[in-house]
Amino acid sequence: MDIDILTLFPQMFQGPFSTGIFERAIDHGLVSINLHNIRDYTYDKHHTADDYAYGGGAGMILKPEPIFEALESIEMDVKLEAGDMPIILLTPQGRLFSQPIAYELSKYSRLILICGHYEGVDGRVAEHLVTDEISIGDYVLSGGELAAMVVVDAVVRLLPGVLGSEASLQDDSHVAGLLEYPQYTRPAVYREWSVPEVLLSGNHAQVSKWRREQAIQRTLERRPELLDKASLSLEERRLVERLLTSPLDK
DSSP: OEEEEEESOGGGGTTGGGSHHHHHHHHTTSOEEEEEEGGGGOOSTTOOOEEEOTTOOSSEEEOHHHHHHHHHHHHHTOOOOTTSSOEEEEEEEEEEOOHHHHHHHHTSSEEEEEEOBTTEEOHHHHHHTOSEEEESSSSOOSBSHHHHHHHHHHHHTTSTTSSSOTHHHHTSTTTTSSOOOOOOOSOSEETTEEOOGGGGSOOHHHHHHHHHHHHHHHHHHHOGGGGGTSOOOHHHHHHHHHHTTSOOOO
């Protein structure tokens, strides 16, 4: 996968994209991340990328010209049919990012992310350039760079070969509509706190049942709205009803 990021601050990405799974994915040729400084596509001596808003108001607005020209320079090097290259603006007005959207984006061979900044981006960018707008939450950041990192991280880890074990993706929170169950490692007893006995039993069926029940209980306690969309059996729905009055032991 090729990922192009348009930003005013490319230096922000150097640390996160040079460590951990990103470093391995890049070294193995599984992903290529290309940073484009929006200011490189300005023509005045001050490399001005923002201006005051028409109609007044506080703050500055990112100008359309450098964003359009940056994207056009990318498209000149890429021969893809329409619809094969999502162009995403990171903005608080976008659709709320989620695991299903991460899966959706992971199916493409190329993504372009545009990082907003200041008070916003000229409306013509959203109206005539981007194909999607994404927000990572109901709050406001100083710019779209951190949001872009979140989206890239969530998407890249889904690419085949990026993680050491593909099976680990199946148990992630939100993959099955539930939060992940609690996990434990050695020692079996630490400061008088013991690992649940079922995990030491060697009975894989019981372990799976316990994990599923714990995932349901954790979701009920922390994100109950997720259960409305989760795929639960009739027995598991009855479990939810019982949990509302009597939680399981950990």
